[in-house]
Amino acid sequence: MxxxxxxxxxxxxxxxxxxxxxxxxxxxxxxxxxxxxxxxxxxxxxxxxxxxxxxxxxxxxxxxxxxxxxxxxxxxxxxxxxxxxxxxxxxxxxxxxxxxxxxxxxxxxxxxxxxxxxxxxxxxxxxxxxxxxxxxxxxxxxxxxxxxxxxxxxxxxxxxxxxxxxxxxxxxxxxxxxxxxxxxxxxxxxxxLIVTPAAAARFWTHSLGRMLVIAVVFSVFSGLVGAYISYANSQTPTGPWVVMILSTITLISFIGSTKRGILARYLKARNNKSKILLENILKAIYHYHERQDRQKELNLSLAPAEILKVRRFDTADLRHGLNQLIRRGFIGYRGNNYYLTEEGMTESKRIVRLHRLWEQYLLKRTSIDAFHVHSGAEAIEHILSPEIEKELEKELGISGIPTEDF
Amino acid sequence: MKEKCAIEVHNLTITYGGAPVLWDVDFELPAGQIIGVIGPNGSGKTTLLKTIMGLLEPSSGYVKIFNQDLSKMRERIAYVPQRESVDWDFPASVFDVVMMGRYRKNNLFKRTNKIDVEIVEECIEKVGLTEFRDRQIAQLSGGQQQRVFIARALAQKAEIYLMDEPFVGVDAATENSILNLLEEMRNTGKTVLIIHHDLQTVSDYFDYLVLLNTRLIAKGTPQDVLTKENLTNAYGGQLTLLAKVANLIKENQFPIREKDVDL
The missing domain is CATH 1.10.3470.10 (ABC transporter involved in vitamin B12 uptake, BtuC)
Structure with a gap:
């Protein structure tokens, strides 16, 4: 075997x-x-x-x-x-x-x-x-x-x-x-036995040498376990057991592989979703301050209802997001109201800034209607890296937060 | 002869499924120049390169490299296939692929030695991929993958380089850096033959041009080749008669040449 x-x-x-x-x-x-x-x-x-x-x-x-x-x-x-x-x-x-x-x-x-x-x-x-x-x-x-x-x-x-x-x-x-x-x-x-070990092994490595080793390990493991199961239940043939175990390994690889599995992708998607939610809440709080012309201080306390006036959130999402933000030290909680901590202030400024930098960039470099610029920047603000932020700054010659909002 | 002749293509005809893809193509290419092969889609550019490399058997005619048969010249000629011709999901790193450039018929059983590794590192650096040395090739952008292929050819340390559409899917900055590399190669006496599709840039890039549309339409310096008449001949659909004859040959499974006619 x-x-x-x-x-x-x-x-x-x-x-x-x-x-x-x-x-x-x-x-x-x-x-x-x-x-x-x-x-x-x-x-x-x-x-x-x-x-x-x-x-x-x-x-x-x-x-x-x-x-x-x-x-x-x-x-x-x-x-x-x-x-x-x-x-x-x-x-x-x-x-x-x-x-x-x-x-x-x-x-x-x-x-x-x-x-x-x-x-x-x-x-x-x-x-x-x-x-x-x-x-x-x-x-x-x-x-x-x-x-x-x-x-x-x-x-x-x-x-x-x-x-x-x-x-x-x-x-x-x-x-x-x-x-x-x-x-x-x-x-x-x-x-x-020809296809499955290789297909399963490919999920776990980018190196051919390692792929060969992993394929052999998977295959031999299935062979031994399959032989044992069929030996223990003497009515059942070995071959099908071997293949079933091999297929299970492949399924697990498909779901759980660190590099290409769907579990990894699912977690990433969930992570992204949560990141977007948290950053949107921070942004809404910033906007709230801006409406009161208090964006310099960013020191108002506000109730969830007031956040909802600035931007629509699912209430359950908002509650969950606020709790997360408290745990991460971005906001504080005082008598039914929420306020930004030092970190929260910096972070909210960063996000608003990225959003508006990207809007400016789109306006300058592409022929996009000012009307559409906002929705384009809405998702992008969450993935712009510090390096890209610097490049945007340099290219646009803007420091600080652009006041123009679309 | 004024200059050394790098590649001689003699009366070459290639057929595919009975129809001629290249038809009586005949030219000599000077050494130490950057040479462009241009022509519309399906005009036989890739076929020409593959035939020069010995990947396809000509129906008639022959190719000589530095006046010799290809089999004696393998180590002096390097080939960069189209990027799309391979599956980039193959489990290999940039280094692995460039190292393939050091493989020879007679060293396949040996382990890689220090000199090979040095050459490979040097070639990776030349195309500006040093920081991606151990990156899996699937995780590279199209332009980076193209540069991996070029680095592999460089690692062959050849004298003639044949490149199939190296500028496809490549951003302007990469195109420029590849071009600088090509010029550097030419200045050290290498010959580079490139399939190109962008007529806008042709006269800036190349010292010598071959204009194809199944038949050889024109060859020579860009000024000589890029005349209105030549371009209409190649691109303007003026060759419909030629296509019709080719179709007739295919439909009737007709031989493209009589057996006893001398070449």
């Missing part, structure tokens, strides 16, 4: 980066006729024959997909669909033929359809170890070539690399990994 999972995770990462993930599926289905042919030729379940039969038809299928894509208007997805189903149909025909035939020792051939880990014997384990060794060695030796061909094959060709041979090698290794894993996982599920 460990061997199969690490082999497929490693070489699958490159397939994923080359946007050839679906190829894994095509190859897996196309192995079936090869396995049957191998069986027919050997007359028994001879591992070597089966393996090479599988390797041959699996490889042939990727060649056919490429041929169809290059020589016709059919796109890759359609080509994969065509090749996958034709090979699989042929495989089923051969399989039925074998099952109805004179072969005595045909046991276990249908394991290739859905996978059966328990059916694996010692010789096969050795084969898996060899496959893993070949893949690891190839990746170490050809690491640079694989990267450069996966990233930018035109460029690789331009510096004289034998791109076709390298692609051939990568494809062959993929087929090899799939051929090794098919007995354990079956034709349908094996492609999960």
């Amino acid at each position: 460990i061997c199969i999972n690490s082999s497929s995770a490693l070489i699958g990462s490159f397939a994923y980066l080359r946007k050839r993930s679906l190829i894994g599926d095509a190859v897996a289905h196309s192995l079936l006729p090869g396995i049957c042919l191998g069986f027919i030729m050997a007359g028994e379940k001879n591992m070597i024959y089966l393996f090479f039969g599988a390797f041959f038809t699996g490889w042939l299928s990727t060649y056919l997909v490429d041929y169809i894509v290059n020589r016709s208007k059919i796109k890759q997805d359609a080509a994969i669909g065509i090749v996958l189903s034709s090979f699989f149909a042929l495989g089923i025909v051969l399989l039925t033929f074998i099952q109805n035939g004179v072969y005595t020792d045909q046991g276990g051939l249908n394991h290739f359809l859905f996978g059966q880990v328990a059916a694996i014997n010692k010789d096969e384990l050795l084969l898996f170890a060899v496959v893993l060794a070949v893949i690891v060695l190839s990746i170490i030796v050809f690491y640079r070539s694989f990267i450069i061909v996966s990233f930018n094959s035109d460029y690789a060709k331009s510096i004289g690399l034998p791109v076709r041979s390298i692609e051939f090698l990568m494809t062959s290794l993929t087929v090899l990994a799939i051929a090794a894993g098919i007995q354990a996982l079956g034709v349908v599920l094996i492609s999960a």
Whole structure:
């Protein structure tokens, strides 16, 4: 299990980066006729024959997909669909033929359809170890070539690399990994081992080396846990458990990843929303002072109702926002009224200033109606950084708060 | 010959799906100049560059680099593909990509050495990306990504540079800094061949021009090439007859050249 999972995770990462993930599926289905042919030729379940039969038809299928894509208007997805189903149909025909035939020792051939880990014997384990060794060695030796061909094959060709041979090698290794894993996982599920670890790992890192390691860790972990669960509940097969755990890991990565996950994005969005609310309240308090011509002092105490006269807030939002501002030390609370602290005064001035600087900038540099300037500045004031503030100052030649408001 | 000839394109024809994309294109490019390739969309500019780089097989004709076959000259010619031609979400840093410029056919199995790292750092600095050295390439702006590609080509330490639309999606400041870099390269004797689409700036940027529209319309100094007649020929739809013939050839799967005609 460990061997199969690490082999497929490693070489699958490159397939994923080359946007050839679906190829894994095509190859897996196309192995079936090869396995049957191998069986027919050997007359028994001879591992070597089966393996090479599988390797041959699996490889042939990727060649056919490429041929169809290059020589016709059919796109890759359609080509994969065509090749996958034709090979699989042929495989089923051969399989039925074998099952109805004179072969005595045909046991276990249908394991290739859905996978059966328990059916694996010692010789096969050795084969898996060899496959893993070949893949690891190839990746170490050809690491640079694989990267450069996966990233930018035109460029690789331009510096004289034998791109076709390298692609051939990568494809062959993929087929090899799939051929090794098919007995354990079956034709349908094996492609999960190719695509899913790489896709999950990509969420966690921007470095290819680390991505390979993480993919292997995810895959091996799922393999071990899956094997354990199916061992503990002896009625259930291993393959599906492995894939389910792998998919769960991917789902978790999708939601929770620090860099690209939706949880991180959700938190950020929430954070932004709260920032906008707080700054808008501070701005409203400033405006309130301005109406009384007290913007120099900023020392009035005011009730929430008075803030609402300056700007409409959802009352629950306003109460929540005011509490937040108190906790952050921007405003104080005295006898049902709120007032700005020193920090609050500075902060409210900063926001109003950014708003008006941006308005001035838009007016100066773009042809925007003065009527529209305000709404444009409304959101932008919250994201302008101190550096941009300085640049705006320099460009507009304005210091202090512009009095003009739109 | 007055000047050394960097690239010779001899009677080149490329077909795609039966239709000619480049048709009997023939020119010699002087070394040590900044050369622009211009022409309307679909006029075969990218095809020309890819053929010079050996990425496409010509239907007829040939390309020589410094009077030699490309296979002997690989290390002296660097290629900057269109920025859109790769997926920038690839897990690699600026440094990783520029380091690809140091990869050679014969050093792929070796580890990177000190000299390579120095060259890479130097090239990253030349395009002004030092502070982004370890940044993932997906997090760069379009102009910065373009500069990464240029730095990778610089790291190849070649003599001829072929660049496919290096000014696309690049802001004016970056365009200027790239241009300064190109001029610096020319002044040290490098030859730069650039596909360009902005006719406004052509005469400022280039020493020599190639004007294409499937066929070679004109070549020479900007003054010679940018005549009204040449431009109408290339852009003004005056070549509809040519397009019609090309279509006929495609529809009938007709050979573009008779076998026994000498080139």
